Amino acid sequence: MRAWREGDSPRQVAWKAYxxxxxLLVREYQGHAAAAPEFDYALLPIRDREARLSQLSRWVVDAxxxxxxxxxxxxxxxxxGAGTEHRRRSLEELALFDMERGP
Numbered sequence: 611m612r613a614w615r616e617g618d619s620p621r622q623v624a625w626k627a628y629x630x631x632x633x634l635l636v637r638e639y640q641g642h643a644a645a646a647p648e649f650d651y652a653l654l655p656i657r658d659r660e661a662r663l664s665q666l667s668r669w670v671v672d673a674x675x676x677x678x679x680x681x682x683x684x685x686x687x688x689x690x691g692a693g694t695e696h697r698r699r700s701l702e703e704l705a706l707f708d709m710e711r712g713p
Contacts, residue, residue: 611624611635611636611637611638612635612636612638613633613634613635613636614633614634614635614636615636617665617668617669617672618636619636619647619669620655622636622637622638623635623636623637624636624637646678646679646680646681646690646692647669647673647678647680647681648680648681648683649666649669649670649673649680649681649682649683650683651663651666651683651684651685652683652685653683654666659707663704663707666682666704667701667704670682670697670700670701670704671697671701674692674693674694674696674697677692678692679691679692679696680692680696680700682700682703682704684703684704684707687703689703
């Protein structure tokens, strides 16, 4: 567990500990047993399109910095992988995200 930072996934927050009065803490998983994170545009509880894209970009940058593999799900597209090229492709798709593809 570590202290919450802006951009952390709400799914990783230790909500039960927070409800008991602890500060916002985030679960960090390491090792081979942890599944690769999936960043899904459609599942984000954020209504603003730009805010969704910004959050997804943050998660991609963080996953790449931690040498993780990840899956990025955008309407009509799924990108899986790891490394510099996957980071570049993911960020490119987020930057070029077409309003007509999004909700």
